[in-house]
């Protein structure tokens with residue numbers, strides 16, 4: 366099977382593995398997953414926990430000490446697993462285990478949530494899929510990461526694990542100005558000490574002049590994540606973001622592209638929240654026309670959230686979306702490869718970069734024929 370298609374199937378069905386004891390189950394990013402290199406060259410983060418995974422036809426096993434993915438007792442492809450990051454064995458000078466300061470979401474990207482709380486969790490504005498405060502409750506992280514601890518941890522991750530870029534995300538702060546000032550200070554200190562490219566992920570700031578401040582503080586790429594373009598899903602699943610409104614997101618993206626450059630600004634578009642598929646394609650086209658990278662990602666349920674029992678979208682849905690969005694990106698000469706840092710440059714949680722690659726590699730690449738799916742459930 367083509368490794369691009371296998372990545373799509375694995376992200377929809379999950380992969381059964383012998384032991385899930387040490388798998389992270391809350392927080393931001395690709396929670397409940399493992400990094401795989403599907404040989405020879407496809408990198409992927411694949412869900413391995415959750416009820417839906419137990420009925421996956423795919424499982425991991427070994428042949429002569431090598432890891433292989435099996436389906437129906439047939440060995441499909443050899444894979445490599447990411448080892449435990451070496452910096453996880455160390456503590457900061459203030460005694461905090463560095464694994465609580467940040468994680469490797471893939472071998473090259475250091476990721477952390479600067480502010481591990483979100484004001485939307487205090488009322489009905491919380492995004493229904495979000496697990497940001499769950500890892501705080503189980504004490505596997507700290508509530509706010511300061512510059513000193515971050516610099517120490519990132520320098521060691523660079524030295525021992527060879528990371529090449531950083532992603533900082535955060536919850537929504539009560540006092541936006543104070544939080545943005547703090548993020549700018551942190552990015553400036555981390556950039557000065559490490560020299561690494563940084564992606565910062567924020568909600569649209571009330572005052573857009575903050576975008577220039579962040580750029581001057583060493584931020585190379587910006588994530589402003591709308592999650593969905595379906596108005597009903599926006600209201601129902603991400604009510605806090607819906608109150609910010611589509612227009613504010615679009616205004617922010619336009620200004621951010623002016624400040625950071627084309628394809629250095631991105632937005633997550635989740636597929637599988639119950640949206641109408643045409644809203645995904647139309648939303649991605651709108652983003653691409655502005656120079657914003659539409660990072661299309663299959664929804665992945667997190668235990669302990671209101672959407673824990675919702676399954677990821679079917680693989681044929683994702684294949685359809687990826688094909689259409691990759692076509693749009695090729696028209697605008699947009700590419701994940703252009704992104705300097707963060708989720709888009711890592712690209713493991715989405716197969717969109719793999720579909721883009723297939724388009725740019727030429728005409729001998731065959732796309733599977735499929736019937737247009739009508740919904741994402």
Ligand code: SF4
Nearest residue numbers: 483485491492495536
């Ligand atoms: S804005 Fe939504 S996704 Fe982001 S931290 Fe808050 S609740 Fe979670």
